[in-house]
Amino acid sequence: MATTATDIQREMIYSIQELGLTLDDLRQYLDTHMHDQFAISRFNSTRDELEKLLTEYAGKYGPLTGACFNKDENNWLWAMQDFPWDYE
Amino acid sequence: MWIYQKTLQYPAKVSHTDLTFANRLLSLYGGPDGELGAALRYLNQRYTMPTNNTKGLLTDIGTEELGHVEMIATLIYKLTKDADLDEVRESMFGNYFVNHGKALYFCDANGSPFTAAYFQAKDDPIADLTENMAAEQKARATYNHLMDLTDDPDLLDTLRFLRQREIVHFQRFGEALDQVQEYFACKKVF
Secondary structure, three states: HHHHHOHHHHHHHHHHHHHHHHHHHHHHHHHHHOHHHHHHHHHHHHHHHHHHHHHHHHHHHOOOOHHHOOOOEEEHHOOOOOOOHHHO | OOOOEEOOOOOOOOOOHHHHHHHHHHHHHHOOOEEEHHHHHHHHHHHHHHOOHHHHHHHHHHHHHHHHHHHHHHHHHHOOOOOOOHHHHHHHHHHHHHHHOEEEEEEEOOOOOOHHOOOOOOOOOHHHEEEEEHHHHHHHHHHHHHHHHOOHHHHHHHHHHHHHHHHHHHHHHHHHHHHHHHHHHHHHOO
C-alpha cells in the first residue's frame, strides 16, 4: 500500500490517526469524568467521523482494521498490504 | 479481546540511520520504565480494581501503551534498517547485533532482557494506582533523557508526543486514585 501511497492516501491516514488520538484522549478523560455531557457528545461525533473515514479508506485502498470490509473479491488485501513500520 | 488498526497511533519518523540512538531507545521498548512494562502493568492490574471506571481506565491506557510499544519498535527499526555492517561494527549497537541482528528484542539499553520484576500487582488499588503515577513520571524522565541525546527533528517530534502522553496518563491516574479513595471512604460510612 503505502510504499506507493499517494498524497491523498497519506492525508487520509493522518486524519484517521488524528481522529483516533482524539478518541483515545476523550475515552480516558471520560473514564474519570463519566457525566461530562459535552465530552460524551464530542466522543460520539468524532467516532462517527472516524467510522466514515475508515469505511471510505477501505473502499478506496483496502482495510485498515480487521473489521473493515475487503473490497477485492479475489485478493485478501489485509495480508497483502504494507504494515505501518514499512510506510515511507 | 483486541482489534488491530494498521496505522501507528502517531507518525514515527526518523531523518537518518542512528545505531547508537537505536541502542539507547531500547530502554523504552523493554527497559524498566519502557512501554511494554507499562502496557502489561496496567492491563494486568485490572482484575482486582474495585470500580468499573478504574477497570476502564486501565484497559484504555494499557491499550494505548501497546500502541506505544509499536511506535518505539518502528523508530528502532527505522533507525537501524539501512545500516551497513561497517556501521554496525563501529557502533555500540554491535553488541546487540551479535544476539539479535536487526530484530526487535525486549531489553534495555545495556541488553538486559525484559522482566516482570519491573512492575507489581498488589491487590490494593491505592498501591497499584500510586505505582502507576510513579511509572508515568519515570517514563517521562526517560523521554527527557533521550531527547537530550538527539538533534533529529523527526525523532524529537515523536518522542515529544510520547512524553506528552505520559503527562496525560499521570493526570488520569491521579484522578482515579482520588475517586478510589472517595469510594472507600463512602463504603465505610455504610
